[in-house]
Amino acid sequence: MKISTKGRYGLTIMMELASRFGEGPTSLKSIAEKNGLSEHYLEQLIAPLRNAGLVKSIRGAYGGYVLSREPKEITAGDIIRVLEGPISVVDFAEEDDPAKRDLWKRIRDSIANVIDSTTLHDLINYHELGTSDNYMFYI
Template identity: 80%
Template sequence: MKISTKGRYGLTIMMELARKYGEGPTSLKSIAEKHQLSEHYLEQLIAPLRNGGLVKSIRGAYGGYILSKLPKDITSGDVIRVLEGPISPVDFTEEDDPAKRDLWVRIRDVIAEVLDSSTLLDLISFKDEGKNDNYMFYI
């Protein structure tokens, strides 16, 4: 499964709204400018997020968008499913070889577990403490 720009930019929108949670509405224009993204594209993404119950729109001169729930209550899985659809690395059927089907199901379940255990609060609170496994090799 490859997450498209819909999922990635949608997560960007949601993380910005989580950072501003409790401060009032945030405009898509400000998010677009901060991340150098197309405001028009973000407008296309916000509709399914609103229809999915993840954000609320506020009208008026100082309007914009706010999260419909606390950042700790919205997972990255919620966002990805709304924008990308069901989480699955491949389409498989009951007719598929049982060993391959089991592999795809296990991969799907691990991806879903990671997405569903990562809240917006987790994402905006993340601190890179050197836990990445990047190695430098010299020849």
């Protein structure tokens, strides 16, 4: 499985909102400018995140987006599944060999375990500290 720009930029949006949690709405324009991304593309990504209940939109001159829950309550898996779909490395239905099928399932489950146990809070703390000393991910 390869995470596309949808998943990667979606995580960027959500990390920006998490880092500003409790400070009021954040515009997509400011996120796009800060990260050198297309505001138009981010607009396409925010809609499914809003529909999934991960973000709320605030209208008005000082409007923008806020997380619908605390950063500790939203995982990378929540975001990636909304934007990328289910986690799968291969189509199990096409695999006849039980040993290989088991391998693919264990890889899928390991990936799911990492993204489902990594919250936005974890990601922004990791990003702010700029160190990998606190995390060891096993896939």
